[in-house]
Amino acid sequence: MNINISTLGELKKSGYKPKSVKEEIRQNLIRKLQHKENAFPGIIGYEDTVIPDTERALLSRHNILFLGLRGQAKTRMARQMISLLDEYIPIVEGSEVNDSPFDPLSRYARDMVSELGDATPISWVSREQRYSEKLATPDVSVADLVGDIDPIKAANMKLNYADERVIHFGIIPRSNRGIFVINELPDLQARIQVSLFNILQEGDIQIRGFKVRMPLDILFVFTANPEDYTNRGSIVTPLKDRIESQIITHYPKNVENSLLITEQEANVHEDQQHVHISDMIKRLIEQVAFEARNSEYVDKKSGVSARLTIAAYENAVSAGERRAIINKEKSTYIRIADLQGIIPAITGKIELVYEGEQEGPLQVAVNLLDKSIRSVFSQYFPNPDSFKKRKQSAAAENPYRAVIQWFDKGNAVQLLQDVNDKQYETSLLKVEGLKELIKGKFPHANAKEQLLLMEFVLHGLASYSLISKKVVENETRFSDLLGTMMNFGNSTEEENEEF
Template sequence: MKKEITFKELKDSGYTHKTINQEIQANLIARIKAKEPVFEGLWGYEDTVVPQLKKAILAGHHINLLGLRGQAKTKIARSMVNLLDEYMPVVKGSEINDSPFQPISKYARDLIEEHGDETMISWVHRSDRFFEKLATPDVNVADLIGDIDPIKAATLKLPYSDERVLHYGMIPRANRCIFVLNELPDLQARIQVALFNILQEGDIQIRGFQLRMPLDIQFVFTANPEDYTNRGSIVTPLKDRIGSQIFTHYPKTIALARQITEQEALISKEDKAQIQVPGLAKDLLEEVAFAARDSEYVDAKSGVSARLTISAMENLMAAAKLRLIESDAEKTTVRLLDFLSVIPSVTGKIELVYEGEQEGADHVAKILIDKAVMTQFEMIFPRIPKLEKEGIKAPYTDVIKWFNKNSLELNFDDTDQEFYAKLNSVKPLSEIIGEYADQLSPEDQNFCKELILWALTINNKLDKSENEKAFTFDSAGIGKYYSS
C-alpha cells in the first residue's frame, strides 16, 4: 500500500490527471510497442476478438461483448484491469474516487476548498478498480445509481434537499474504474433507460436531484445473442450508446480447446504427477464438446460452454484418482472407460431440444461420446466397413474373430498393470496398432486399443455390456456360437 501524501506532494511528483480511457490507452500502447501480450490466456482470440478489443479501447468506446455462454466474456472484461495504472490517487475519504485535480462530489470539492494543497491523498490499487454486477431481474435504480439515505439525513441533521444525504449506487462508486454489467438483456428495460444519460451526457438523477456529475467510467457489458435469450433484450437507445459491440466465439480447433481446458481445469500438482492423461484422451474430451455443438439433440442457440470440457476434465481426473485410492497404486493412466465419469459434466452443460429430451440427457451424453470416439478413430484408422467383401480381409477381421471365441472384461478399478495385460491379451489389437499407429506414444497406443474396441461396438461388430464395476466386450449377436 502506498503512503498517503498531500495534494502538493502529488503535484510536485509530476503526476498529471488522466481519464480512465487515456490511462487504458497509454498502457495498451506501451504493451503493444514492447511486444508484450495484452490479454493473456484468451486462446483462439488472437486474430479475431483481441484486435477488435484493441481498436475499441483506442477509440475510447464502451464495449458490449456478445456471445454464447462459456466464451470468456467475463474473463476478457476482468483482464482489462491489467491495463490500468498500478495505483490511482484519490481524495482521502471520497466515496466516488474523486480525483484531486477534478473533484466531482460535494465532499471532495469542499475538502479541497478548505485545505487546498494540504488535502490528503490516498491511493487505490488497480485490483480495487474493478466493479462487476450481474443484471438479475431484482436490480433496481437505487442499486446502480443511488438513493436518498434517510438515516444519513437524520444523523447529519440535513434536509433531503442537501446533496450530502445521497447514498451513491455502484456506478458512481465505480468512478475512474472499470464497471462490468453481466447479462445486460436480463436488466429490466426501465433500468436500462436509467443508464442513457450516464453513458452519453454524464449526469445522473437521484430522486429528483439533477447532479451534473461527469463520471469517468469504462463500461463493459456482456450479453447472450438477443435471438437466444427469452428473458429480455437490450433496448435500442442503450445499444446505440455503446460504442463497440464485439462478438465472441468458441475455439475453432481441438488444439486451442485443449489449451483452454488445461489452463482452466483445477487439477492439483500432486494429481498431475500421479495421473497421466494421454494426448488422445485430451483430444477426445474436446471432441465431445465439438460433437455437442453439432448435435441435432442439443439447442445450438444455447451453445455448449467451454466449461463442459473443463468440468469433464476434472471429473476424468477424479475417476482416475478414485482408482488410485481404491487400488493403493502410486500412478495410473486415464482410460477410455473413465469417460463414463464425464457424463454428469455433459448433462449439466447442454440444453436439449425436444428430440433430445425424448432420448434423455444421459443417453444423449453417451451418443456424444460415441460420436467423438468415431471422429477420433477415423482420424487414425481405416473406416470400419459395414459389410465385408468375400475373399477380402478387412483390417478388423482378426479382432472380431478373436471375440468369437473369447470375451474381455475391463474393470474400472484394475491397476494399470492388470488393465493393460488384459488389453494386450487381444493380440490382433497390437497388430492394428503396429500398422496404423506405430508413431504414437505408448500411452496413446494403449488408448487406441480401447478406441478400436469402442468403435467396433458402435458399428455393431462387437457387443459391449456395462455394469457398475466393469465393461465386457464380446462377440456381436450370436456370432460366437457359429465360430469355426
C-alpha cells in the first residue's frame, strides 16, 4: 500500500478495500501458515500446545483469554500478534479513535468526511501504534477504559455537556481497529468488568448519558493468573462467557526447552563473555526450577516463574565475573560453589506454604539447589545408590570408593568461593582418587572441565549422603560423613564399610 496517499479520493482510486482487524489478522495468519512461517517467533515450548490453540482462535476471529501461572509468556504471546497486523492502515487525519475514512465513527470524523468528501485528508497508522495494553490495577475506572465527559474541553470549545464532542475517549475507543490487551483481568473490579459486556458482545460503547453507539473494531486479548481468582478477585461469569477462546498456558515441559528460554532471555552483556558457563552448570540452574515446582515447601498454585532461572543464570555469571575481577583473571569458568550466588534469585521467586515458612526461604533455596545437584549428578556419573547394600565384589567396583575412603581417614577439603584458579585446583587435587575418577569417565575433558567435574563429584557425593558438606558464608567444607555425626549405629558402619 502506498502510504504517500493523502486524501480519501486518492485512496478510493488506489482500490484499497477496508477490512476488520480480526479479518486482517486472519488473512495475515493464513499467509504465514501457507509459507510455513512462525507466527510467534521467540516463544519456546508452545509449538504443539498454546501456539496452535492461539492460531485456531485467531482463525475463528475470537477474542482470547490466556490463563496461566506467572512467567508463562502470556503477555509476550499477545505482543507477538502485532506482526499479524497490516503494516499500515489509513485513518481520518486527526482522529482520536482511528476512524476509517470509509466508515467514520466519531463526530469529528463524520463531520470532516461529510464536509470535505473525497478531499478528506488521511494519515497512516503503523501496526505498532495499533497495539494498546493496560494493566488491570484496582484503581482503573470506567473513564480510563471507555471515556467520560471532559469539562476542560467543553469550556475551551464553548460547548454544553449535551454535545458529543465534549467526550474524552478512554483507551479502548482509542484502540479502535487494533489490538487491546488487559493484563491480570481478575484484578479489575467487578463493576468495571461489567462495562466491557457491551463492547465484547455488541462491539459498541456507552459513555455517561450520551446516545452514542460506536461499533468498535477491536481484537481483545486478556491475561489472567488462576491464583488471582482466590487472592484478589475473579472474572465475572458473564464477561468470561463473552470471551470466545480461553487458552491454558504452561511451564516448559523439559529441561531442553527451559535452557533455550533462559539463554534467550538472560541479560548477559558483551563484557561478561570472558565468563564461561558449562552445559552442566546450565542444567543445574534449570533443574532448580523443576525441583521447586515439585517441592512440598513451595506453593504449587502460585507457580515458579521462568524468571527464576533467568535471574539465577545472570547471578551465576556475575558470581564468576566478580571472582575473576578480585583475582585479576582474564577469563574464568563458573564453578559449583558459584551457585551459592543464585540463592537470592531463588528466594525472591518462590512462594512458600506453611511448612516452607517454618523452614525459612533461605534453607528451602539451599535444599532446592542440593536436590538439583542430586538429580543432575546421575546424568553424568553412576548413581551412588546403585552401589549400596551390594556384595563385596560389586562394592569393589564402586568408582567412588577411593574418594570416600580418603575422607574416611579423617581428611577434609575446603573450597573458598573467591579463590583463584590455582588455589581451586590445589584444593581439589588433595582428594585422592578424584582426578583418576574424572579421567576414567571423561577422558576428553580439558583441564578446566576436569576441575569442575571434580568439584561436582564432591557435591554429588554429599547430596547422596556419602560425605559431609558444610557451607559457612563463603566456604564449602567436605569431610567424613560419620565423623561429623554424634551418633551412628552398626547398620551405618556396615553400609560405610561396603564403600
